[in-house]
Amino acid sequence: MPEMVVVGIVALLLFGKRLPEVARNLGKGMREFKEGMTGIQGEFNSAYNSTSSKRNESRPATRPIPSDEEDRGEFVAPKFEPPPIESAEQDQKA
Secondary structure (H helix, E strand, O other), X not given: OHHHHHHHHHHHHHHHHHHHHXXXXXXXXXXXXXXXXXXXXXXXXXXXXXHHHHXXXXXXXXXXXXXXXXXXXXXXXXXXXXXXXXHHHHHHHO
């Protein structure tokens, strides 16, 4: 709150009688800035939505995910067979 008082006093000292005009112009500038930002955001969103819809259209159809009730089949990991220890010892001797 004290910061606002300081800003108000500085503004009054700098602009004096022109303070209402300066405040009006500042308000117009802020409004135009917000309108510009809204326009840019709208263009960005429309471009993003159009590219994401194109991506969805170009994707091939995926097969449905099987439910838990259906038999999914059994997946078995391959068996890991380490190299024989004897050949490693022979390599070290040679």
